[in-house]
Amino acid sequence: EAQVTQNPRYLITVTGKKLTVTCSQNMNHEYMSWYRQDPGLGLRQIYYSMNVEVTDKGDVPEGYKVSRKEKRNFPLILESPSPNQTSLYFCASSLTGGTTEAFFGQGTRLTVV
Amino acid sequence: GQQLNQSPQSMFIQEGEDVSMNCTSSSIFNTWLWYKQDPGEGPVLLIALYKAGELTSNGRLTAQFGITRKDSFLNISASIPSDVGIYFCAGQLGNSGYALNFGKGTSLLVTP
Numbered sequence: 374e375a376q377v378t379q380n381p382r383y384l385i386t387v388t389g390k391k392l393t394v395t396c397s398q399n400m401n402h403e404y405m406s407w408y409r410q411d412p413g414l415g416l417r418q419i420y421y422s423m424n425v426e427v428t429d430k431g432d433v434p435e436g437y438k439v440s441r442k443e444k445r446n447f448p449l450i451l452e453s454p455s456p457n458q459t460s461l462y463f464c465a466s467s468l469t470g471g472t473t474e475a476f477f478g479q480g481t482r483l484t485v486v
Numbered sequence: 487g488q489q490l491n492q493s494p495q496s497m498f499i500q501e502g503e504d505v506s507m508n509c510t511s512s513s514i515f516n517t518w519l520w521y522k523q524d525p526g527e528g529p530v531l532l533i534a535l536y537k538a539g540e541l542t543s544n545g546r547l548t549a550q551f552g553i554t555r556k557d558s559f560l561n562i563s564a565s566i567p568s569d570v571g572i573y574f575c576a577g578q579l580g581n582s583g584y585a586l587n588f589g590k591g592t593s594l595l596v597t598p
Contacts, residue, residue: 377528406585408588413590414590415492415574415588415589415590415591416529416574416586416588417588418585418586421585431585432585463528463529465528474531474534475531475586477528477529477530478528479526479527479528480526480527480528
């Protein structure tokens with residue numbers, strides 16, 4: 374089954390404790406991205422990757438890092454999480470950057486206390 | 487990213503009613519998309535529009551790409567309880583701009 378898998382689904386952590394949210398897709402897609410969803414703000418892009426070893430900032434990249442060492446994986450790293458990063462995070466992938474159909478993961482609800 | 491204005495913010499309707507929501511932008515997009523997000527899930531693509539003036543249907547859903555390329559609407563006819571969710575519009579510049587610019591969403595509640 375074609376899917377985008379995020380882990381964990383839920384995470385509560387403390388300020389400053391480094392964490393990684395994993396994302397994996399099994400569709401051989403080139404383009405992957407991370408979004409955060411906040412009430413009243415919709416979905417905002419954090420980082421995206423056009424292909425292996427190619428990443429770039431989205432609209433709200435501050436406080437986040439990503440890496441793309443393999444095509445299927447695109448982890449989101451919070452080196453020193455802060456409470457304003459409490460949010461619902463979605464990973465998405467599409468065949469290419471120009472492809473419109475993006476497949477989304479089920480989301481990771483992160484709470485930073 | 488580009489700012490999209492989506493309205494209404496929320497709708498509370500009875501089963502069987504028709505629904506209409508729209509999205510406007512100050513920028514021109516080459517592609518307009520409509521997504522639905524069920525509670526606890528990620529967004530799923532409903533309809534994609536690629537040409538100004540295009541009118542596309544998917545079952546009870548109909549969406550149009552505005553002539554000016556700065557707006558789009560989504561209609562749902564004869565709503566049913568499973569239509570409940572958040573609907574997002576998204577615009578994509580295409581060519582040099584691949585990011586999806588999302589509206590803030592329309593939350594739809596349908597009562598039996």
